[in-house]
Amino acid sequence: MPSKSIIIVGGGIAGLAAGCYGQMNGYRTQIFEMHYLPGGLCTAWERGPYVFDGCIHYLFGTGPGQPFHQVWAELGAVQGRRFIQHDELMRVVDPDGRTLIAYCDPDRLESHMKQLSPADGKLIEAMCQGIRQLRRFDMTLTQQKPKPLMTAQDWGAMGRQVLPFIAPMARWARISARDFAARFKDPFLRRAVAYMFSWPDIPMMVGLSLLAYMQNGNAGVPVGASLEFARAIERRYLELGGQIHYRSQVEKILVEDDPSGRGKRAVGVRLYDDSIHRADYVISAADGRGTIFDMLGGEFVDRYLKRTYDGHMPLHSQVQISLGVNRDLTGEPHWVTYLLNEPITIAGEDRYDIGVKNYCFDPSLAPPGKSAVIAMMTTHYGYWQRIYGRKLYDTEQTQVSDIIQDFLDKNIYPGISADTEVVDEATPLSYERYTGNWQGSSCGWLLTKQTMPTMIQGMRKTLPGLRNLYLAGQWVEPGGSVPVVAMSGRNAIHVICHQDGLPFVTTTP
Ligand SMILES: Cc1cc2nc3c(=O)[nH]c(=O)nc-3n(C[C@H](O)[C@H](O)[C@H](O)COP(=O)(O)OP(=O)(O)OC[C@H]3O[C@@H](n4cnc5c(N)ncnc54)[C@H](O)[C@@H]3O)c2cc1C
16 A cells, blocks of 8 residues: 655654654655744754854753653654753842852752751752652653553553652642742742742743753753754654755645545645645644644634633743853853842833853854853733834844843943854744744743643644644643654654554654
8 A cells, every 4th residue: 555645834843753753654744844944943043153042951851761862862863962961950140149059959959048048948848859759750651642542551551650749740730930939938039939940930840840850861952052953853854755845834734525524634735835735644733823723724623722822821932132252151150040129121021030041061152262142031922023024123122132231241241242243133023933933932832830731631633623634743732842842743643643553663763
């Protein structure tokens, strides 16, 4: 029987992974990607002699034999690649210089935090115990097999594996870093703990798991930055015989009446150049809203989908200011969130925190003696969207980068403005333009205590009334992240194999 064909919309990590697993399972796959590069949000960009990473701060699966690692091995992403394992996630520093260091070693973190505030000993002990308990927690448990294919036996096995973690999950999944911080007596920790995992609405469960995985050596950073990581998966896909078409934006997913007489089925895509490409299956690993409401014209939605996309779910839009500086910042911490007493107004908002990363830990990103530095801030998409396409937009971007340089110059690295050779600004509109993601969201739905239960239960990967169309990627996996979307692409192929009565197979190069 001739092999069946699959069209994949989007060459981000989910789309590339779907392509690789499709090829491993004997399907003829093609990826249509609107950009000229693989990786989607998992990217980096060169400006002069500098490389600015736009994505990976930590990558789950970098530790051999640990959760997610096997997927990266199958995708050819870890072979021969070096990962940097930081011993601290980040620091949070207030204007008086008080510093909270988010060590991933719970013993070290515990004694450091107790020194900062002996009066908060009980809370600190509980938190560090949470890290210890979660060290053996396998986050892939809910993703190892697509939910619709799970048997009673699978659920039973999963339940038994989850059982030892029920107590820490119950304790930490429904509380955010912000909520937890509010319990501290010490005024500095009350502010700083909210930021110790980057964003204050992060469920504590996720933050603690992150430190636990870092401690296990399973949340490193790939040397060479995020785009190189994505390129390795693109290479694997091409070696498996897949085809990827760049600068090929899908305008419509084509549907026809299903021969069963029940509903419709996806039969291919039409690109913006009007070319038509047909296939037995279509997987959209592109923006969820764009897929459902533009590429499919909103024809296959029910109340659940309307509600999901009505704007009430949290997204994450950000501004990234990248600086190439003619100064060696080796030895400076790699990630610091600075807390401010007086706000700085950036993009229309008063800000009391600024996150700054120094990439000297990876010498391939700047010439010797120079450093790539990045500042990141959450922002409102609407603010940028209202001025997009006007001179005001460029002026505002320059203003933001000037403010950041000024802040660094006055408070952190005196004289750094004079050493700055390259400045680059990315707003939510940049992310939207390059990846099509709704509001430029960096992770699809932001992981918060509200979205955490949806993440655990999983979101639907098919649309009502439409066969042979599967959704993969960050819009069906709340919180996104590079490893989770790779699993999502893998699972889409697993479901298709099941539909065709084929065993799902994987290979490792
Ligand atoms: C600043 C930042 C920091 C992050 N930090 C981390 C981190 O530390 N660790 C981590 O694991 N994750 C991190 N993430 C999240 C992670 O990058 C994403 O969740 C993940 O890469 C999403 O992958 P995806 O394939 O689902 O979607 P995307 O990467 O958005 O890929 C979708 C692809 O579809 C293409 N596309 C869209 N529409 C069309 C169309 N009509 N036709 C053709 N192609 C189309 C896009 O161009 C894109 O390439 C970060 C993200 C950002 C932005």
